[in-house]
Amino acid sequence: MANLMTFLLSLPLFFFFLTVPPPATCSTNQTDQLSLLAIKSSLQDPQRALTSWNQSLPFCSWRGVQCRGDRVVALTLSALGLVGSLSPHIGNLSLLTNITLRDNSFQGPIPPQITLLTRLQLLDLRNNSFTGEIPKNISNCPDLVQLDFTMNLLSGAIPNELGFLPKLEVIGFSRNRFSGLIPSSIGNLTTLQRLSLGSCRLSGEIPDSLGRLRRLSFLQLSENGFTGSIPHGLFNISTIKYFDVSVNSLEGVIPSTIGVTLPNIAVLLLERNLFSGPIPSSISNASLIEWIVLSSNNFTGPVPNLERLTLIQDFFLHSNLIEDDMSFISSLTNSTKLERFDVSENMLSGSLPESLANLSVLVNMFDIHKNQIHGSIPSGIGNLVNLDVVDLSHNLLDGLIPMSMSKLSNMHNLFMGRNRFGGELPSLFGNMTLLSRIQLDGNELSGNVPSSLGSFSSLLELDLSENKFTGSIPQEIMRLSSLSIVLNLSHNALEGSIPSEVGSLRNLAALDLSSNRLSGVIPTSLSSCVSLQRLYLDENLLQGEIPAVMSSLMGLQELDLSRNNLSGSIPSFLENLKLQKLNLSFNRLQGEVPSRGVFTNVSSVSLDGNQGFCGGIGELKFPACKGAESSKGKLSTLWKILIPILVFGGLCIVVLVFLKCKKTEEKPRPVVSSDDTIGVQLLRLSYADLLKATNGFSESNVVGFGRFGSVYEAVLDDEKAIVAAVKVLNLDVRGASKTFMAECRALGGIRHRNLVKLVSVCDSVDFKGNDFKALVYEFKANGSLDKWLHNSNEDFKSLSIIQRLNIALDIAHGIKYLHFGSASSIIHGDLKPSNILLDHDMVACVGDFGLAKIASNVLPSLYESNASSFGIKGTLGYVPPEYGAFGSISMQGDVYSFGIILLEMFTNKRPTNDLFGGEVNLHRYVSSALPNGLMEIIDPELEMGGLKMEFIGSILNIGVSCSKENPRDRMPITLVENELADILAQLQPFSLDV
Numbered sequence: 001m002a003n004l005m006t007f008l009l010s011l012p013l014f015f016f017f018l019t020v021p022p023p024a025t026c027s028t029n030q031t032d033q034l035s036l037l038a039i040k041s042s043l044q045d046p047q048r049a050l051t052s053w054n055q056s057l058p059f060c061s062w063r064g065v066q067c068r069g070d071r072v073v074a075l076t077l078s079a080l081g082l083v084g085s086l087s088p089h090i091g092n093l094s095l096l097t098n099i100t101l102r103d104n105s106f107q108g109p110i111p112p113q114i115t116l117l118t119r120l121q122l123l124d125l126r127n128n129s130f131t132g133e134i135p136k137n138i139s140n141c142p143d144l145v146q147l148d149f150t151m152n153l154l155s156g157a158i159p160n161e162l163g164f165l166p167k168l169e170v171i172g173f174s175r176n177r178f179s180g181l182i183p184s185s186i187g188n189l190t191t192l193q194r195l196s197l198g199s200c201r202l203s204g205e206i207p208d209s210l211g212r213l214r215r216l217s218f219l220q221l222s223e224n225g226f227t228g229s230i231p232h233g234l235f236n237i238s239t240i241k242y243f244d245v246s247v248n249s250l251e252g253v254i255p256s257t258i259g260v261t262l263p264n265i266a267v268l269l270l271e272r273n274l275f276s277g278p279i280p281s282s283i284s285n286a287s288l289i290e291w292i293v294l295s296s297n298n299f300t301g302p303v304p305n306l307e308r309l310t311l312i313q314d315f316f317l318h319s320n321l322i323e324d325d326m327s328f329i330s331s332l333t334n335s336t337k338l339e340r341f342d343v344s345e346n347m348l349s350g351s352l353p354e355s356l357a358n359l360s361v362l363v364n365m366f367d368i369h370k371n372q373i374h375g376s377i378p379s380g381i382g383n384l385v386n387l388d389v390v391d392l393s394h395n396l397l398d399g400l401i402p403m404s405m406s407k408l409s410n411m412h413n414l415f416m417g418r419n420r421f422g423g424e425l426p427s428l429f430g431n432m433t434l435l436s437r438i439q440l441d442g443n444e445l446s447g448n449v450p451s452s453l454g455s456f457s458s459l460l461e462l463d464l465s466e467n468k469f470t471g472s473i474p475q476e477i478m479r480l481s482s483l484s485i486v487l488n489l490s491h492n493a494l495e496g497s498i499p500s501e502v503g504s505l506r507n508l509a510a511l512d513l514s515s516n517r518l519s520g521v522i523p524t525s526l527s528s529c530v531s532l533q534r535l536y537l538d539e540n541l542l543q544g545e546i547p548a549v550m551s552s553l554m555g556l557q558e559l560d561l562s563r564n565n566l567s568g569s570i571p572s573f574l575e576n577l578k579l580q581k582l583n584l585s586f587n588r589l590q591g592e593v594p595s596r597g598v599f600t601n602v603s604s605v606s607l608d609g610n611q612g613f614c615g616g617i618g619e620l621k622f623p624a625c626k627g628a629e630s631s632k633g634k635l636s637t638l639w640k641i642l643i644p645i646l647v648f649g650g651l652c653i654v655v656l657v658f659l660k661c662k663k664t665e666e667k668p669r670p671v672v673s674s675d676d677t678i679g680v681q682l683l684r685l686s687y688a689d690l691l692k693a694t695n696g697f698s699e700s701n702v703v704g705f706g707r708f709g710s711v712y713e714a715v716l717d718d719e720k721a722i723v724a725a726v727k728v729l730n731l732d733v734r735g736a737s738k739t740f741m742a743e744c745r746a747l748g749g750i751r752h753r754n755l756v757k758l759v760s761v762c763d764s765v766d767f768k769g770n771d772f773k774a775l776v777y778e779f780k781a782n783g784s785l786d787k788w789l790h791n792s793n794e795d796f797k798s799l800s801i802i803q804r805l806n807i808a809l810d811i812a813h814g815i816k817y818l819h820f821g822s823a824s825s826i827i828h829g830d831l832k833p834s835n836i837l838l839d840h841d842m843v844a845c846v847g848d849f850g851l852a853k854i855a856s857n858v859l860p861s862l863y864e865s866n867a868s869s870f871g872i873k874g875t876l877g878y879v880p881p882e883y884g885a886f887g888s889i890s891m892q893g894d895v896y897s898f899g900i901i902l903l904e905m906f907t908n909k910r911p912t913n914d915l916f917g918g919e920v921n922l923h924r925y926v927s928s929a930l931p932n933g934l935m936e937i938i939d940p941e942l943e944m945g946g947l948k949m950e951f952i953g954s955i956l957n958i959g960v961s962c963s964k965e966n967p968r969d970r971m972p973i974t975l976v977e978n979e980l981a982d983i984l985a986q987l988q989p990f991s992l993d994v
């Protein structure tokens with residue numbers, strides 16, 4: 001009863017609220033709500049991050065919205081996968097102070113309405129794709145403290161108005177596409193602490209006014225086109241800790257006093273400029289310094305005293321004109337944090353002091369190549385157990401290589417070529433089991449090639465050329481399937497035959513056994529070395545015929561078999577290879593010279609000094625072949641059989657095509673552009689076909705969004721119910737057409753169980769006459785790995801350890817196939833969990849080849865890739881650090897992304913997790929927990945089922961090795977594949993209870 005009474009009493013009150021016009025302030029909080037909805041409506045939200053943004057919830061509790069009272073004061077939408085433009089309605093959120101949109105895919109301009117937000121303090125748009133200019137009226141926001149536009153596509157000049165923001169502390173503009181000069185008004189910002197203008201395409205001189213920034217601690221002007229000298233005032237800002245002007249065209253002498261005037265300096269990066277004069281001697285007072293990088297300048301004179309630089313970690317002087325003897329190394333023995341030491345390519349002389357042994361045990365890189373250093377290597381080098389890269393090449397070092405080096409079990413890259421080292425290589429490599437590259441070429445080493453090298457399963461490169469090695473080639477070395485860069489044993493005195501184990505070198509790009517005394521025949525197993533691009537067997541005593549099975553070496557570009565005793569005729573497969581150089585001279589070959597392929601280019605072929613060739617193209621000036629008629633006769637009988645078959649087949653095709661065309665004429669089939677440029681023959685579909693297959697591109701068929709467009713589920717053929725995924729490219733997005741081409745090229749020719757198959761492309765126009773491009777893939781029923789890892793939805797059960805491991809192995813198979821499986825290597829460029837698709841049996845396939853690149857040549861691409869880059873951005877968290885610096889993609893880059901995916905799969909942490917930032921990233925997070933802290937970091941959903949933690953440890957170790965910062969240190973994908981397979985094999989017995 002009482003309840004009823006209160007209900008009745010409250011009724012009028014209820015009506016009161018309904019009918020009374022809202023109070024005046026209400027209209028503003030309504031504006032806020034409407035503005036937020038407008039912002040949402042201009043975005044695609046593939047991760048459904050903004051589902052809370054609906055009218056049933058008060059807007060102050062929407063994700064990322066922070067209110068004071070009932071008004072929005074902060075909007076924080078970082079790393080939510082948002083795609084689209086930033087609505088100008090943002091300008092109506094009039095009390096907004098903080099906007100953080102970092103790590104999304106916002107496109108289009110920064111709306112000028114943002115300058116209506118007069119209370120704005122923080123504007124963080126880092127890592128998006130904003131274009132256009134910085135709004136000039138930015139000075140309308142006088143409270144701005146932080147402006148971070150790092151990693152966008154902003155252009156135009158940096159507005160002078162920026163200098164009128166009296167509270168500005170942070171300018172983060174690095175990695176954009178501005179033009180022009182640094183406005184000198186920036187010198188007015190007396191509160192400025194961070195100025196970061198790296199990779200901004202700026203030029204001109206650095207304004208003197210910057211010397212007035214009395215609070216500056218972080219200065220980054222690297223990778224621009226700055227000229228002139230550094231204003232002296234900058235060297236007097238005593239608060240500076242980080243000073244980076246590297247990669248510009250700056251010149252002049254660095255003031256001798258900087259060690260005194262910059263007492264807080266921790267990082268000094270001057271590399272790749274035109275600085276000259278001596279290295280300032282006062283640097284010896286900069287006792288807080290951690291990194292000194294002066295490489296690639298014209299610095300002269302000696303190395304200053306380094307005794308007091310006890311915190312130094314990196315010391316880089318390479319490629320200068322420094323003259324000194326190596327005794328300065330003694331002054332670094334107090335520097336207990338030293339990790340990297342590189343004084344290569346200078347004019348250093350003298351010998352390595354014994355005090356080398358007292359350098360910090362943390363030293364992992366020691367590089368003195370290309371100097372004039374003589375004497376022997378002090379045996380104390382064995383104390384530096386963390387050494388990982390040692391480059392002593394191109395010096396005058398001699399004596400025996402000290403046995404103590406065998407203790408250096410962390411060594412990956414050992415470069416000692418072009419010296420005068422002598423003696424034998426007994427068990428030198430002892431514990432260096434991680435070695436991936438060994439260069440000992442051009443020394444005076446003798447004795448046998450150590451067969452112990454055969455146990456170094458990470459070896460990518462072995463160069464022992466130009467020494468005095470004798471004996472035969474150990475089979476063990478030929479079994480090193482990890483070898484992928486080069487195996488060079490040339491210019492020695494090796495004897496015996498080429499071991500048939502050579503067939504294990506399936507990943508090898510270059511094999512050089514020339515100038516030895518090798519005898520016997522060319523082993524037919526060589527045909528298994530399918531990655532070979534260069535093969536040199538010249539100047540040996542090889543005999544017999546050139547094996548016809550070598551026709552499998554489809555990637556071969558250079559082949560030198562000259563100066564042997566080879567006999568028989570030139571096998572015809574040679575004209576089918578894409579050879580650029582072929583040398584068969586000075587053998588005992590004879591018979592008909594082919595006249596296609598490389599044989600059409602006289603300058604690419606050497607055939608001199610053989611017994612009797614005939615035929616070939618005219619310029620070769622060989623007589624016509626006598627037996628020509630008889631061979632033609634044979635051919636003609638073949639033709640007699642073939643021609644009728646071909647004619648009949650041809651007729652059938654014509655009829656079929658005719659029928660097909662007639663049938664399709666009735667449909668409004670738009671013109672399909674020729675795909676010469678794509679070079680792929682695929683089932684062609686029209687716009688109308690796809691419109692039908694996707695229910696008119698209906699929203700309910702959408703299965704995902706990519707950066708360049710949407711993906712729809714499509715039923716291609718109602719009867720057969722061929723289900724496919726159709727990616728429709730949004731051609732308004734910059735780069736979308738390029739992606740289309742890249743994907744067609746990359747995927748058109750390849751077929752592999754672990755790569756998503758492209759079934760069709762549609763390059764056409766829609767009914768309105770607009771260009772329409774779409775890619776049609778096999779449909780993968782289980783969607784992306786990303787969903788399985790991160791979706792809390794019931795449909796996605798947690799994956800078991802075995803499932804995860806199988807998926808990882810599938811991905812590794814896919815990547816290896818891309819890199820090495822076909823004649824040209826394909827680099828994916830954008831590997832991440834959302835690009836890994838799972839079919840109904842949970843077999844993983846690598847998909848989305850939008851950033852893929854075909855590397856024309858494996859060798860340079862292994863480390864640098866072809867220099868041309870087309871604005872590769874990849875995906876934050878998965879792109880390797882070096883892409884930022886060089887902008888070109890590489891196999892090692894793919895390996896990095898794979899490593900991150902692997903770590904993500906077993907920790908269930910995205911690399912963009914809030915835990916990470918600054919120094920901490922997923923790689924370090926995991927590596928610091930290895931081997932004993934795993935419980936803390938692994939995915940809590942993982943069912944261990946009695947399994948030992950060390951299994952997870954070994955999986956994570958692979959992920960860590962793949963995601964190392966230095967591309968050279970990353971594990972080769974072939975090895976990754978082997979190790980994952982090993983772990984899986986050990987786990988299989990457990991599979992029932994896991």
Ligand SMILES: *[C@@H]1O[C@H](CO)[C@@H](O)[C@H](O)[C@H]1NC(C)=O
Pocket residue numbers: 023025026029030033058059060070
């Ligand atoms: C808007 O303001 C009015 C009056 O202050 C308040 O009653 C209402 O709940 C507010 N709306 C929201 C969505 O906060």
Ligand SMILES: *[C@@H]1O[C@H](CO)[C@@H](O)[C@H](O)[C@H]1NC(C)=O
Pocket residue numbers: 066073074097098121122145146
């Ligand atoms: C806005 O950002 C500033 C600077 O980072 C910070 O101090 C302040 O607390 C933030 N305010 C809000 C409302 O988040």
